Amino acid sequence: MSDSTAKFKPNLVIHGGAGVLQRDKLPPPLYEKHRASLQSYLRSTHALLKDGASALDAAVHAVSLLEDDELFNCGRGSVFTSAGTIEMEASVMVTSVQDPDDSRPGELKKAAAVINVRNVRHPIQLARESLLRTGCTPDGQPRADGGSMHPQLAGPHVESLARDWDLEFMPDEWFWTQRRWDEHRRGLEGKDEPFSLSQGTVGCVCLDQWGNLAVATSTGGKTNKMPGRVGDTPTPGAGFWAEAWDVFSPEEVVLCDEACSATAQAGVSTSGVGCLGSCLSQLKRQCRKRVASITGARPRTRDDPPAYSPRPTEVSAGSVLKLLSDGQTQSSFARRSHRRAIALSGTGDGDAFLRIAAAHSVASLCRLQNLPLARSVQSVAGLHGALQRSAGARWGITGEGEGGFIGIEISTAVPAAGSGSSSSVGRVELETEKGPLYCGQVVLDFNCGGMWRAWIEPGPNGEDVERIMVFREEYK
Numbered sequence: 149m150s151d152s153t154a155k156f157k158p159n160l161v162i163h164g165g166a167g168v169l170q171r172d173k174l175p176p177p178l179y180e181k182h183r184a185s186l187q188s189y190l191r192s193t194h195a196l197l198k199d200g201a202s203a204l205d206a207a208v209h210a211v212s213l214l215e216d217d218e219l220f221n222c223g224r225g226s227v228f229t230s231a232g233t234i235e236m237e238a239s240v241m242v243t244s245v246q247d248p249d250d251s252r253p254g255e256l257k258k259a260a261a262v263i264n265v266r267n268v269r270h271p272i273q274l275a276r277e278s279l280l281r282t283g284c285t286p287d288g289q290p291r292a293d294g295g296s297m298h299p300q301l302a303g304p305h306v307e308s309l310a311r312d313w314d315l316e317f318m319p320d321e322w323f324w325t326q327r328r329w330d331e332h333r334r335g336l337e338g339k340d341e342p343f344s345l346s347q348g349t350v351g352c353v354c355l356d357q358w359g360n361l362a363v364a365t366s367t368g369g370k371t372n373k374m375p376g377r378v379g380d381t382p383t384p385g386a387g388f389w390a391e392a393w394d395v396f397s398p399e400e401v402v403l404c405d406e407a408c409s410a411t412a413q414a415g416v417s418t419s420g421v422g423c424l425g426s427c428l429s430q431l432k433r434q435c436r437k438r439v440a441s442i443t444g445a446r447p448r449t450r451d452d453p454p455a456y457s458p459r460p461t462e463v464s465a466g467s468v469l470k471l472l473s474d475g476q477t478q479s480s481f482a483r484r485s486h487r488r489a490i491a492l493s494g495t496g497d498g499d500a501f502l503r504i505a506a507a508h509s510v511a512s513l514c515r516l517q518n519l520p521l522a523r524s525v526q527s528v529a530g531l532h533g534a535l536q537r538s539a540g541a542r543w544g545i546t547g548e549g550e551g552g553f554i555g556i557e558i559s560t561a562v563p564a565a566g567s568g569s570s571s572s573v574g575r576v577e578l579e580t581e582k583g584p585l586y587c588g589q590v591v592l593d594f595n596c597g598g599m600w601r602a603w604i605e606p607g608p609n610g611e612d613v614e615r616i617m618v619f620r621e622e623y624k
């Protein structure tokens with residue numbers, strides 16, 4: 149179900165960069181500064197959300213604060229290119245677990261990113277303006293807002309749009325910091341870093357009370373990147389993504405021919421077998437064999453970890469096959485049972501995120517294999533995940549493939565009566581007189597030394613608990 153009476157508990161998660169963070173290079177005063185900054189931005193953004201701010205406005209608020217904070221690699225305190233310049237990138241993306249509605253702010257364009265931006269104080273606000281200014285109305289009429297439907301805009305042109313849209317500019321000195329300059333010089337000379345500065349991008353994912361999700365991400369990029377390099381942060385599907393979809397339960401029958409059933413066979417479900425009855429097990433065996441022969445993969449077993457690979461899976465959101473006497477299959481697709489939505493922001497070696505379309509890979513695992521967001525993120529950005537594997541023999545040597553994701557998943561699935569209070573994804577926390585209160589699931593994972601992160605989670609009595617971490621274990 150998905151309707152306008154549904155209520156959602158606002159939540160958020162922030163990251164402040166992932167990478168080669170080491171305990172012995174993170175002395176307590178430097179740790180405390182990061183922790184205090186993250187805590188302050190977490191609190192003010194959570195307060196905004198609880199006051200009724202939209203997910204987009206709240207996420208942009210959090211990232212604007214991070215852009216002004218020289219501890220983080222974005223806005224003021226951005227890293228330098230090999231030429232000693234600062235070239236910033238930022239992006240926003242929105243979706244909603246409620247029914248699609250192009251009149252919702254940002255929904256028409258969905259994503260906007262700005263590339264190689266200089267001197268704009270808050271690149272994230274430029275991305276937000278670009279998202280909201282579309283140059284046309286939801287029904288396709290021209291709109292004189294100075295915008296366009298382009299999801300990505302770069303360089304001097306987007307800076308002139310920032311002037312047209314009255315965004316704030318700052319001189320080079322505002323962005324320049326001694327620590328980043330020293331890091332740049334040491335990098336050019338091939339010297340080691342004495343301290344664990346925040347390496348990466350910053351990002352924030354918010355869920356608002358209407359079931360909207362927004363992700364905002366901002367970065368100075370990689371230290372000593374080539375001028376003109378474009379990273380994952382402004383590239384949809386690489387460093388960020390947001391998506392919502394309907395989940396079906398099997399009821400209505402659609403005829404499939406042999407060709408399309410080859411794909412569908414990878415999604416045989418054990419749920420809602422109905423008229424398929426006893427032929428299902430036999431069909432599943434046939435399907436596994438046939439898909440294995442098509443893909444060259446061995447049949448998947450229940451013990452296999454989820455993987456971003458062409459392996460077939462047994463679990464899919466509500467598709468069922470029926471073998472007909474003439475050898476065709478019927479694929480049974482269902483009426484919508486609920487909606488799922490996810491949003492995620494990445495940080496780390498953006499070149500690797502680009503090479504494997506990391507954020508969209510996560511979304512595909514959620515949507516096509518019906519995995520919870522946590523499992524999908526683990527599969528791509530966790531230890532031994534797709535990002536790590538993509539580095540091959542260079543893993544642990546060059547920093548290739550290192551990084552992490554934060555995200556929120558929300559679902560309108562209602563647990564079956566007597567099944568307790570949680571569904572597999574997007575828990576329902578409270579049953580109120582006005583209906584269920586849906587709660588998002590915060591997700592975080594990384595494959596490297598650490599990732600600065602802050603989020604809200606439910607305490608033992610359902611109260612909101614602030615969490616701020618950098619390593620896998622608590623900082624001591």
Ligand SMILES: NC(=O)C[C@H](N)C(=O)O
Pocket residue numbers: 221347348349367368369370371379380381387494495496497498499
């Ligand atoms: N330093 C970083 O990893 C920032 C960002 N992910 C990039 O590669 O541009």
